[in-house]
Amino acid sequence: MPQVEDTDPDPDPGETTQAVFTLNYPRIQIPFEITLWVLLASFAKIGFHVYHKITVWVPESCLLISIGLIVGGIMHSLHEKPPAVLTSNAFFLYMLPPIVLDSGYFMPTRPFFENFGTVLWFAVVGTLWNSIGIGISLFAICQIEVFGVQDITLQENFLFASIISAVEPVAVLTVFEDISVHEQLYIVVFGECLFNDAVTVVLYNLFNHVAALEVVEAGDVFLDIGRFFVVGLGGTIFGALFGFVTAFTTRFTGKVREIEPLIIFLYSYLAYLIAELFAISSIMAIVICALTMKYYVEENVSQRSCTTIRHVIKMVGSVSETLIFFFLGVVTITTEHEWNWGYILFALLFALLWRGLGILVLTQIINPFRTIPFNFKDQFGLAYGGLRGAVSFALAFTLPDNIGRKDLFITGTIVVIIFTVFIQGITIRPLLKLMNVRKTNRNQETINDEIHKRLMEHTVAGIEDLCGQWSHYYWKDKFMKFNNRILRKILIRDNHPESSIVALYKKLELQNAMEVLDQMSGDISAAPSLISLHEERKNASKSRKKFLSSDVTNMHELLSKNMYKIRHRTVSYTNKHTLPDDITAREILMRRHTSLRRSLRAGSFHGTNAAKMSQKYFSLPMGRSLNSRFPPRRLVHAGDGDIESEINYSSIRHPQRVSSKAVMPLRPLNTLKEVASSVNTVDGQNEEQRGCRRSHLGSNVSRSGHLTSHLPHGSSRNCSDGDHDAWVEEPQNNSDVQHPLMRRPHWLPQKPHDK
Amino acid sequence: MGSTNSTLLKIPNVEVLMQETGFSPAHIIRLHDRFKALDKEGRGHLCPHDFGAIKELAMNPIGDRIIGAFFSPGKETVDFHTFVKILAHFRPVDKDRPKEPNSPEPINSRSNKLKFAFQLYDQDKDGKISRDELLQVLRAMLGMQVTDEQLESIADRTIQEADLDRDDTISFEEFRKSLEKINIDHKMSIRFLR
Numbered sequence: 038m039p040q041v042e043d044t045d046p047d048p049d050p051g052e053t054t055q056a057v058f059t060l061n062y063p064r065i066q067i068p069f070e071i072t073l074w075v076l077l078a079s080f081a082k083i084g085f086h087v088y089h090k091i092t093v094w095v096p097e098s099c100l101l102i103s104i105g106l107i108v109g110g111i112m113h114s115l116h117e118k119p120p121a122v123l124t125s126n127a128f129f130l131y132m133l134p135p136i137v138l139d140s141g142y143f144m145p146t147r148p149f150f151e152n153f154g155t156v157l158w159f160a161v162v163g164t165l166w167n168s169i170g171i172g173i174s175l176f177a178i179c180q181i182e183v184f185g186v187q188d189i190t191l192q193e194n195f196l197f198a199s200i201i202s203a204v205e206p207v208a209v210l211t212v213f214e215d216i217s218v219h220e221q222l223y224i225v226v227f228g229e230c231l232f233n234d235a236v237t238v239v240l241y242n243l244f245n246h247v248a249a250l251e252v253v254e255a256g257d258v259f260l261d262i263g264r265f266f267v268v269g270l271g272g273t274i275f276g277a278l279f280g281f282v283t284a285f286t287t288r289f290t291g292k293v294r295e296i297e298p299l300i301i302f303l304y305s306y307l308a309y310l311i312a313e314l315f316a317i318s319s320i321m322a323i324v325i326c327a328l329t330m331k332y333y334v335e336e337n338v339s340q341r342s343c344t345t346i347r348h349v350i351k352m353v354g355s356v357s358e359t360l361i362f363f364f365l366g367v368v369t370i371t372t373e374h375e376w377n378w379g380y381i382l383f384a385l386l387f388a389l390l391w392r393g394l395g396i397l398v399l400t401q402i403i404n405p406f407r408t409i410p411f412n413f414k415d416q417f418g419l420a421y422g423g424l425r426g427a428v429s430f431a432l433a434f435t436l437p438d439n440i441g442r443k444d445l446f447i448t449g450t451i452v453v454i455i456f457t458v459f460i461q462g463i464t465i466r467p468l469l470k471l472m473n474v475r476k477t478n479r480n481q482e483t484i485n486d487e488i489h490k491r492l493m494e495h496t497v498a499g500i501e502d503l504c505g506q507w508s509h510y511y512w513k514d515k516f517m518k519f520n521n522r523i524l525r526k527i528l529i530r531d532n533h534p535e536s537s538i539v540a541l542y543k544k545l546e547l548q549n550a551m552e553v554l555d556q557m558s559g560d561i562s563a564a565p566s567l568i569s570l571h572e573e574r575k576n577a578s579k580s581r582k583k584f585l586s587s588d589v590t591n592m593h594e595l596l597s598k599n600m601y602k603i604r605h606r607t608v609s610y611t612n613k614h615t616l617p618d619d620i621t622a623r624e625i626l627m628r629r630h631t632s633l634r635r636s637l638r639a640g641s642f643h644g645t646n647a648a649k650m651s652q653k654y655f656s657l658p659m660g661r662s663l664n665s666r667f668p669p670r671r672l673v674h675a676g677d678g679d680i681e682s683e684i685n686y687s688s689i690r691h692p693q694r695v696s697s698k699a700v701m702p703l704r705p706l707n708t709l710k711e712v713a714s715s716v717n718t719v720d721g722q723n724e725e726q727r728g729c730r731r732s733h734l735g736s737n738v739s740r741s742g743h744l745t746s747h748l749p750h751g752s753s754r755n756c757s758d759g760d761h762d763a764w765v766e767e768p769q770n771n772s773d774v775q776h777p778l779m780r781r782p783h784w785l786p787q788k789p790h791d792k
Numbered sequence: 793m794g795s796t797n798s799t800l801l802k803i804p805n806v807e808v809l810m811q812e813t814g815f816s817p818a819h820i821i822r823l824h825d826r827f828k829a830l831d832k833e834g835r836g837h838l839c840p841h842d843f844g845a846i847k848e849l850a851m852n853p854i855g856d857r858i859i860g861a862f863f864s865p866g867k868e869t870v871d872f873h874t875f876v877k878i879l880a881h882f883r884p885v886d887k888d889r890p891k892e893p894n895s896p897e898p899i900n901s902r903s904n905k906l907k908f909a910f911q912l913y914d915q916d917k918d919g920k921i922s923r924d925e926l927l928q929v930l931r932a933m934l935g936m937q938v939t940d941e942q943l944e945s946i947a948d949r950t951i952q953e954a955d956l957d958r959d960d961t962i963s964f965e966e967f968r969k970s971l972e973k974i975n976i977d978h979k980m981s982i983r984f985l986r
Contacts (some may be wrong), residue, residue, distance in 0.1 A: 484953060493852055495852055495854050496980070500882050596946070
């Protein structure tokens with residue numbers, strides 16, 4: 038039987054033999070194992086989403102822990118030890134920063150700042166309340182001899198208590214999204230968790246330090262309290278500083294786009310590390326850094342870099358979190374546990390109790406200060422949604438060894454985490470749904486009611502947006518003025534307070550151009566249903582259609598599934614496991630766009646309505662000559678610091694009906710100020726040319742009715758360079774006043790760059 | 793607060809405005825600030841593209857209709873008074889407002905709120921919501937997965953439910969009647985405008 042000989046058949050003792058085939062495992066061991074573990078965790082994640090229903094009912098954290106348990110079980114039976122990855126350093130230096138950066142970066146700034154007081158209140162005071170409450174109660178329990186845990190000192194109790202007070206919002210937020218809990222609650226939970234982490238870590242370090250001391254004096258306590266504030270504030274200031282430095286740096290990265298994401302990450306991480314160096318709150322530092330820099334950076338940085346940054350942050354944060362939960366499962370099986378019925382069960386009980394009490398009391402105190410007070414349902418959501426997670430586990434695991442009952446604490450933490458994640462995580466959805474059940478029976482509502490109600494909701498939402506945010510904070514207004522006048526000039530490269538709408542329409546135009554090219558023979562010549570609508574009407578029998586009740590139920594279902602929900606500013610940003618996705622906004626804008634075009638063409642198709650149509654047009658934000666010199670902007674915070682929504686056009690290939698088949702009813706507005714537009718010829722052949730050219734509706738006005746979209750060559754630039762920055766004021770030719778829509782501001786065809 | 797008084801004085805006819813709309817001075821000032829913020833060129837009145845610059849409004853399915861509601865037919869600008877008066881529709885109803893027998897209905901009465909909603913549908917201002925207009929609104933509010941046939945059935949059903957005199961359109965009275973059960977005060981009010 039032929040055998041593979043590893044070595045030379047004649048080994049000479051002193052001679053080194055050249056092996057044909059070697060294995061050198063120790064060399065690659067560490068990176069190899071890390072990769073395998075991460076891969077395993079990722080497979081687990083992929084696996085869950087294969088069957089969609091699971092993730093709806095069971096939060097992802099549960100699933101990850103379960104898989105971890107299984108793997109742990111396997112390892113245990115093989116008598117393997119899990120890799121010693123969860124050392125203090127590994128956790129605090131490598132695994133925690135991405136998670137926190139993820140939360141901080143995707144925090145919706147405006148609602149956050151509006152609710153800042155509440156968030157801080159719940160985070161800081163709430164955590165303190167929880168820690169101290171649980172600590173004292175547990176200490177009281179310790180005194181009872183039956184449980185045999187008298188040796189745990191007060192400090193150690195506090196330490197344990199602070200560990201199990203750290204809440205994680207992940208599962209809760211997903212449920213909140215689906216139930217459409219109102220924004221305020223959402224942002225409070227999100228913000229609370231974030232700062233909660235910071236506070237917990239600070240407390241942890243504090244109590245750790247205190248626990249090591251034999252005697253605690255009053256002076257020490259005050260010092261510690263003072264230290265607490267120093268740490269918190271220090272972290273904030275530090276973070277802000279780094280945020281500004283980052284923003285400033287990105288101002289100069291115009292020519293080196295590739296390293297832009299790197300700069301963001303480096304600075305954030307640096308903020309974290311240096312904060313650790315000075316022993317101030319590194320979590321606060323990195324969060325505040327992310328918050329401050331996001332606004333400016335996203336204006337300076339190219340589109341691709343922006344996407345890259347977001348994706349990478351999400352990816353790394355998600356991996357980190359996945360790993361931690363996974364390890365939780367593994368470690369549960371493989372470590373030596375110290376079990377103590379009394380202590381652990383009481384710990385669990387107190388954790389739940391104190392959180393509930395805390396929320397109740399704190400809400401009562403803060404409600405008068407809020408414009409929209411929390412009702413009982415909200416409080417329940419807040420309290421019940423306090424799941425413990427990654428941070429608790431890591432903190433427990435990295436307890437120093439001089440704590441006598443370390444194993445007990447670890448076991449206790451694991452129990453609390455598993456209980457909250459599994460039991461609370463799975464039941465919160467049905468409970469919230471139950472509490473949200475409307476009093477009126479759905480089917481008694483007529484179709485009429487549904488439609489009109491939704492219309493009214495949209496109206497109110499629109500008017501609210503129109504009114505803008507009435508900030509309650511004098512300082513916020515001051516800051517915004519300061520921002521616009523000074524900061525933006527320093528930190529942003531091309532400081533044009535361009536309306537984000539304009540950027541959006543640019544994108545849309547481009548998108549439409551691509552689609553037009555793709556469906557050249559299809560959509561364009563398809564007669565708009567305008568015709569069909571009218572013909573229908575003519576032919577429509579006067580006879581009443583009979584609607585079966587099943588039809589009506591179907592309609593109800595259709596409406597409830599397809600009617601656009603009211604804009605929810607926070608929702609898309611806080612789902613921890615996915616990136617923001619804006620299908621609705623995309624659809625609405627696309628529809629506007631296509632209806633815009635239709636209305637132009639419709640004039641020619643439909644004789645009888647032409648008279649009416651001609652006067653109607655769209656109140657578009659016209660005017661701005663769209664900065665032909667500068668690279669196109671993505672949707673960005675403009676002026677009033679809105680949350681930007683990234684419209685991810687790369688994925689827009691799904692075969693939806695692009696053409697909206699209704700014309701938007703438009704208001705007669707007879708004068709519009711417009712860019713001095715050129716009269717461009719419609720150039721059919723140019724449609725052949727693909728690429729990232731911008732399309733625009735050329736304005737051969739006077740009701741020519743052609744589809745005047747074409748791809749301009751470089752030559753057809755009539756928009757004078759002079760009116761870059763001007764809000765266009767030049768009045769139109771009178772003859773063209775009928776179709777101001779045709780006057781789209783057009784922009785230079787760009788050379789392909791970061792697109 | 794001296795500054796608020798002086799700001800108030802700058803607004804012409806502010807007393808009349810407050811009387812008609814029922815807004816408090818603080819609200820008027822805030823609205824004025826907002827008006828000024830929207831009026832980027834400082835002309836003293838707003839044009840459609842000023843409204844269009846509000847990003848969230850553009851994302852609103854019926855955003856353009858809402859904008860259109862501010863402009864009465866024939867006018868292309870909105871001055872502060874009109875602005876405030878339109879917004880007054882959305883004030884929560886004053887339950888304890890004394891009912892003077894001959895005073896005109898307050899702007900934020902249920903009926904006026906309904907009229908506002910009605911005009912969002914009725915773009916051609918003929919006092920009736922035609923099937924077309926309904927279809928257009930439906931199209932705007934529904935996602936793209938809904939086919940035309942489905943839309944038309946829904947529109948037909950809507951008209952069928954509301955249309956009492958069988959003229960295939962919905963008049964204001966029919967509209968009002970069909971929404972009897974809905975708490976319009978609640979639905980069409982903005983809390984912070986109280």
